[in-house]
Amino acid sequence: MQRPALVGDWLGRRAQLSPEALAIIDLSRADNPEPRDIDYATLDRETNQVARWLASQGVGLGDRVAILAKNRIEYVQLWFACGKLGAVLQTLNWRLTAAELEPLVAHARPRLLCWDREFSALAANLRGRPGASSVQFVALDRSDAEPDPCLSSCRELQDTPLPAVELAPSDPWVLCYTGGTTGTPKAAISTHATVTWNAINTASSWGLSHGDVAVLNAPMFHTGGLNVFTAPLIHVGGCSILCREFDLEQLYDLLERRPVSCLFGVPAMFQAMQAHPRWATAPIERVRTIISGGAPCPGPVFEQFWARGVDFKTGYGLTEAGPNNFWLPRERVRDKPGAVGWPLMHVEIRIVDAGGDACGPGEVGELWIRGPHVSPGYYDDPQATAASFVDGWLKTGDLAHTDAQGCVTIVGRSKEMFISGGENVYPAEVESAIAGHPDVVDVAVIGVPDPRWGEVGRAFVVLRPGAQLELAALQQFSGERLAKYKLPRSLVILDVMPRTSAGKLDKRRLGIEQGSI
Known part of the structure; x- marks a missing residue:
């Protein structure tokens, strides 16, 4: 029988089109460290x-x-x-x-x-x-x-x-779970159509081709491991280097010995790379596309890549949408720091205020996404589906704004934003400023109750070994970059930052431990 378009065995179709092309370099076998090349x-x-x-x-x-x-x-x-x-x-x-x-x-x-x-x-x-x-x-x-x-x-x-x-294109193919930072993870449905359209969007907008090679060391139980590069590369006949998990020494070895052209990771991975002695000599300039996702990326991470001549950029995705949604052309990377860019070829967005009306340039609102790559909802959960999917639009819960050219910047989760003295404070902006402090290795900011201002910021930081930091010194440093109402009013030093399995800061856990939620 003839399958409908977008459905079923597109690995079989790719094998017909590119039978001898390298599909996987398998480094994942725990019992055998030797690579296996699989066409x-x-x-x-x-x-x-x-x-x-x-x-x-x-x-x-x-x-x-x-x-x-x-x-x-x-x-x-x-x-x-x-x-x-x-x-x-x-x-x-x-x-x-x-x-x-x-x-x-x-x-x-x-x-x-x-x-x-x-x-x-x-x-x-x-x-x-x-x-x-x-x-x-x-x-x-x-x-x-x-x-x-x-x-x-x-x-x-x-x-x-x-x-x-x-x-049918609407038939489910994968149940992939949301990050779970706000409670029990939900099973987002990826259909044959949504996986395929994400691949089409990514290849056509990011410029992927059969010659690309990506490192696959993100866990495949998350959409990042499955769909940022892996499925799109199979769609175009490219190659993935399959690693069992993230290993920094292995990653540096691959960058030196393999023709890696694509690399995806979460900010914590890139921070670890930059703190490693091999950072200074690794040939990262050869990697054409390096993209961060899963959580807001601190500004200093961008700057260190740019100093090496690498067009490092941040992406934006959700388990429920793609996850790939935006692209920032390399010629705009440095003049739009922190922006995720413009929607991909077959992605439509809206940024709306609390009443559902469209926001103008510079106005912060909730990001909504629509397109053939968007999930139809959560598996066997009509209540959660109805709350997030409305008239074909996915209500992301993320706050964003555009500039005059329509370029999009994500400023944080709507549930993370807090109001201090009547002013909106977006923790991602504060975290990016604090991350520039030379003694700070990791940072998270949450809002906590305050009798005068309603809410104020509390900073949690991990320091480099042997370093010390007082609140006043942190405020003085951050005050050069932030308005006074955005400065944290308390400081907690941690040995390690709690993170979810997706590498995101686990602010829910921080809030529970601090008694703020």
Whole structure:
């Protein structure tokens, strides 16, 4: 049968178009550090074997297949095998506890849960819980000590494709979870159409091509690992270097030894890069596209990249939209610092005030996004879907403004903004200023109650080893960059900053510990 457009087996189509092109350089195998080069023909054949094995376990159209694993080739193959079958991949965060995973599994009701032997204790704990009692657990690796069925047995099966399944562009392909900084993560639905349109938007607007090579060390349980570069590069026939996780020494080795042209990371990753001795000599100038996402990026990070001649920029994305939405042309990077740029080819935006009316240039409002890359909603959660998706628009909850040319800057989350003496304070702006202090390694700012001003800022900072910092000195430094009402009125020194699994500052945890929420 003929599949509708945008649906199903586009890995198979890419293998027809670019069979010998390098798809994956696999560095993810914990038992073997040697790289394995996988071309598109091989990747497709092995994915067909995974699809056949899933089908033999009763997986079919609409069934969920959960995965609890670090980055590995089976992650990619399960993802695209689900696409071939019309099944839905449920990506589970391996940093969560069994108690946190149980409601996610109970909610999505996967037929199978594929787990990595590194998480055998976590899988065993989860298996014993009522919410996972109906799930069949599948080991990714063969082990005589484990009674579960093993996915590696799929290599005994034929590698030809199964008969095509009748699918629609609106059929779900992935359940990917939101960051969870405001409570229980929600399962955003990525359909065949939304994944494909994000790839189209990214390739056409960012200029990706078959010659691009990206480092994939972001966790694949988040949309950043799946969809910032990985799916778009498969769409255009490029290559991903698959790393099990973020390892700074490995990243520097890759930058020196491989033709890396694309790199995505969260601000904490780039801060770690710049604090490392290899920063000064690494050939980062050869990387054409370096983009930060997941959280606001401090200004000093930009400046250090720019000093090396690298057009470093910040992106903006959501699990519910893409995640890629904007692009800042390299010729505008330095004259629009901190801006995310203009919407991609098939992305529409609005910035609206509290009444839903459009904001003018320079006016801060909530960012709304619309386009074929936007999720239809949250899995089996009509109430949350109705709250965030209205008439085709995704209400992001993020605050933004445009300049006179329509270039967009994100200023923070609406829930993070606080009002001090009648003035709006955006923590991301304050954090960027404080991050420029030479003794500050990491910073977060939240609003706390104040009897006079209503709310004032409280800064949490991590200092470089041996450094000391008093509030007055921080205020004096920041006062050169910020209005007086934006300055923090209290200071807390931390050994380490709490972060979510996506690398975002966990301000909810800070607020709870401070008793402000």
